[in-house]
Amino acid sequence: MQAEFELLNAPGSWELWLEFWRFEDMNALWVLSGSILLGISASVIGAFAFLRRRSLIGDALAHAALPGVMSAFLLFQTRDPVVMFLGAVVSSFAGFFMIDWLPKHTKIKADAALAITLSFFFALGLMLLSYIQGLNVENKSGLDKILFGQAAAMSQQDITLLMYVTVFILLVVTLLFQKLRLIAFNLNYARTLGIPVRFYEFTLALLIVMSVVVGLQLVGVVLMAAVLLTPVAAARFWSNQLTTILVVAGGLGAFSAIISTQISYLAPAMPTGPWMVVSLALLFIISLLFAPQRGLVHRYLQQRALRFKVAQENILRTLYKLYERGDFQQRPFNIGDIQALRAMPTNALKKTLKRLCQQQLIEDSVNGFRLTEAGLQQAQQLTRRHRLWENYLNEQMDLPPDQVHTQAERIEHLLTEEQEQQLEMELANPHFDPHGRDIPQGDAERQPGVKAQGGKHDQ
Amino acid sequence: MISDLWILATASLVAVACSMVGSFLILRRQSLLGDAISHSVLLGIVLAFLATDSRSLPVMLSGAVLIGLTTAWLSDQLHKTGQLQSDASIGIVFTLFFAVGVILISLYAGDIDLDQECVLYGEIAFVPFDTVIWGDLKTGIDLGPRAFWMILIVFAAVLASVVVFYQRLQTVTFHPTLAVSLGINVVFWHYFMMTLVSMTTVASFDAVGAILVVALLVIPASTAYLLAKSLKQMLWMAAGFAELAVLIGYALAFWLDSSISASIAVSAGIVLLAVVVQQQFYQRRLRTQTAIQSPLSAN
Numbered sequence: 005m006q007a008e009f010e011l012l013n014a015p016g017s018w019e020l021w022l023e024f025w026r027f028e029d030m031n032a033l034w035v036l037s038g039s040i041l042l043g044i045s046a047s048v049i050g051a052f053a054f055l056r057r058r059s060l061i062g063d064a065l066a067h068a069a070l071p072g073v074m075s076a077f078l079l080f081q082t083r084d085p086v087v088m089f090l091g092a093v094v095s096s097f098a099g100f101f102m103i104d105w106l107p108k109h110t111k112i113k114a115d116a117a118l119a120i121t122l123s124f125f126f127a128l129g130l131m132l133l134s135y136i137q138g139l140n141v142e143n144k145s146g147l148d149k150i151l152f153g154q155a156a157a158m159s160q161q162d163i164t165l166l167m168y169v170t171v172f173i174l175l176v177v178t179l180l181f182q183k184l185r186l187i188a189f190n191l192n193y194a195r196t197l198g199i200p201v202r203f204y205e206f207t208l209a210l211l212i213v214m215s216v217v218v219g220l221q222l223v224g225v226v227l228m229a230a231v232l233l234t235p236v237a238a239a240r241f242w243s244n245q246l247t248t249i250l251v252v253a254g255g256l257g258a259f260s261a262i263i264s265t266q267i268s269y270l271a272p273a274m275p276t277g278p279w280m281v282v283s284l285a286l287l288f289i290i291s292l293l294f295a296p297q298r299g300l301v302h303r304y305l306q307q308r309a310l311r312f313k314v315a316q317e318n319i320l321r322t323l324y325k326l327y328e329r330g331d332f333q334q335r336p337f338n339i340g341d342i343q344a345l346r347a348m349p350t351n352a353l354k355k356t357l358k359r360l361c362q363q364q365l366i367e368d369s370v371n372g373f374r375l376t377e378a379g380l381q382q383a384q385q386l387t388r389r390h391r392l393w394e395n396y397l398n399e400q401m402d403l404p405p406d407q408v409h410t411q412a413e414r415i416e417h418l419l420t421e422e423q424e425q426q427l428e429m430e431l432a433n434p435h436f437d438p439h440g441r442d443i444p445q446g447d448a449e450r451q452p453g454v455k456a457q458g459g460k461h462d463q
Numbered sequence: 464m465i466s467d468l469w470i471l472a473t474a475s476l477v478a479v480a481c482s483m484v485g486s487f488l489i490l491r492r493q494s495l496l497g498d499a500i501s502h503s504v505l506l507g508i509v510l511a512f513l514a515t516d517s518r519s520l521p522v523m524l525s526g527a528v529l530i531g532l533t534t535a536w537l538s539d540q541l542h543k544t545g546q547l548q549s550d551a552s553i554g555i556v557f558t559l560f561f562a563v564g565v566i567l568i569s570l571y572a573g574d575i576d577l578d579q580e581c582v583l584y585g586e587i588a589f590v591p592f593d594t595v596i597w598g599d600l601k602t603g604i605d606l607g608p609r610a611f612w613m614i615l616i617v618f619a620a621v622l623a624s625v626v627v628f629y630q631r632l633q634t635v636t637f638h639p640t641l642a643v644s645l646g647i648n649v650v651f652w653h654y655f656m657m658t659l660v661s662m663t664t665v666a667s668f669d670a671v672g673a674i675l676v677v678a679l680l681v682i683p684a685s686t687a688y689l690l691a692k693s694l695k696q697m698l699w700m701a702a703g704f705a706e707l708a709v710l711i712g713y714a715l716a717f718w719l720d721s722s723i724s725a726s727i728a729v730s731a732g733i734v735l736l737a738v739v740v741q742q743q744f745y746q747r748r749l750r751t752q753t754a755i756q757s758p759l760s761a762n
Contacts, residue, residue: 057548057550059550059551060550060551060553063554111688111689112688112689113489115495116492116494116681116685116688118495119494119495119497119498120494120681120682120685123675123678123728126728127678127725127729128729130675130722130725131722131725131728131729132721133722134725135719135720138720138721152565226502227561227562229558230555230562233554234555237552241545273569275565275566277565278561278562278566279562279566281559281562282562282563282566285555285558300545
């Protein structure tokens, strides 16, 4: 995107940019505040649609508004924003009704109903638009701007209406927040509480329709869906709290509104909507990758850490078993010895051994590898947890001894200190596992450092 | 008069090809993916044009298929690794692609033989003027409109795929689990369908634009879905309804002097509504009949 952006930087755009931010042009200021308000309110209302699993409803409703705008113009021969707004709301609602009605009363599935409504209404709108363009009437020229949106072409009246409507939407959402949240997360529970769910669903639909319709001139029919959907999808990566999600989504919406209005100001021929969508999508990609906890990078790192930990602990246990077979005589073992007990590609094994050396859990010598004191402690603890779990499965779950090993092999990396103690209590501190092997009794002289390390990885 | 025939022929091929592909989309509950691909194909066309400076058929087809498959793959990945609802991930991907396409068009407006209008409507009325000429520009033979040949080739490809792979497509569509257990590569057939969708949308692009393609993909197929009893029947009916929409739409556009492609899409919708209303009427009558009969049978 960078390359295309630079094309805009023709001489003079810096001055234009300065002019924009000094707010010398009152109209620019109005457009900017209008689009920020729209960004916030569309993101917030879109969040509820997203939670109700109707993410693309905004797409259909925006397309469905088109014939309303056109017929309002045809009937009243005026570009008055309020008339246009009412026309759009009526036809969007007709679309909403159709999306709702078709799957309930015919074989047509919900997704097909959405696509049918969207394309049918849009075609109707385009047909009317082309009909109007063939007529000999006044001020029909700007009508097609609502297809892709053009912030620079908005009039003072448009912006006033936009502000009233967005503030109204935000107010209603604030007032009904508790109810809307309950319905979004647990529809059936809300019903049993006696909440008039249909009324609130209707209100929500009305708010969605209103924010879609009012955004048409800024974003355009075709891309309005993204302004409702993308902010909340991005915000979802940042938090699990609805209020936080709403605030983040609103912020992202406002930010993308600022970017796209600026671009529209610098290059008036540019449609605003696509730029808003592209900036939102960039914010989405950033959130997808880098958000804490749910971001892909964080999740990848976490998984990698877990993989490393499992591989290391497996090697420690293998060394312990070798040590146990040699009647607890400390002596070095080479890679062949280890691989005889645990199948592992040589490369991966070497890397894991290197990491263990770095952590001073094992020592490297000419004859091979041996456990250090700390390594022995940890290996004992792991073996103990493994064998305690085998006992537990055998005694309490009635699993035969030959089936318990695989399960214990997985759980040994995850058990915590408290769980280990619980197991001890439950099993009355046994000395032998179901296969008849010793359970190492470790906790008397366990070093605090080893504990802390075990705890840190247990997430 | 002859140009009317070219327009009707092109529109019919577009509508019938779309209705065939659309039938599978409807049955596989993937109409939203069809919607998404028909939007993002725009980016494919623009990129292919900017990269090669040509609007020849192979270039446009490969650009569109590439972007179409990317859309399908990316939304799937986003759904799986990003843990997003599948329709949300589709929505994010296609709006981004479409937005980038529109931006590129307005940036290179002078160089590209495409404008924002054409993206939405297509220009089926101008189809007869952009012709393919065999041989020299002056002495060569006029073979007819470019758009017509393009959709004819794609139509033939779609028809051949549906006829040749009929059994496979049927199994994959109706019994995906059975298909997996039979060892059929379901993923391959999914992307095969998506390739057909991308090809059809790009070939229809000149004629009807990016968004009205959606109407032709889903509406005749849904109408057929309401009535048909088998896949074969559904395909035939969808083609029939598509052709009906073309004829009604053309007349409508002639009468109102409105955009031909939009009128065709609107008539497809009207046909669907007529079928729905008729079915509702029939069901209501059936219900009242059983309501009268049931007390008698209870005795």
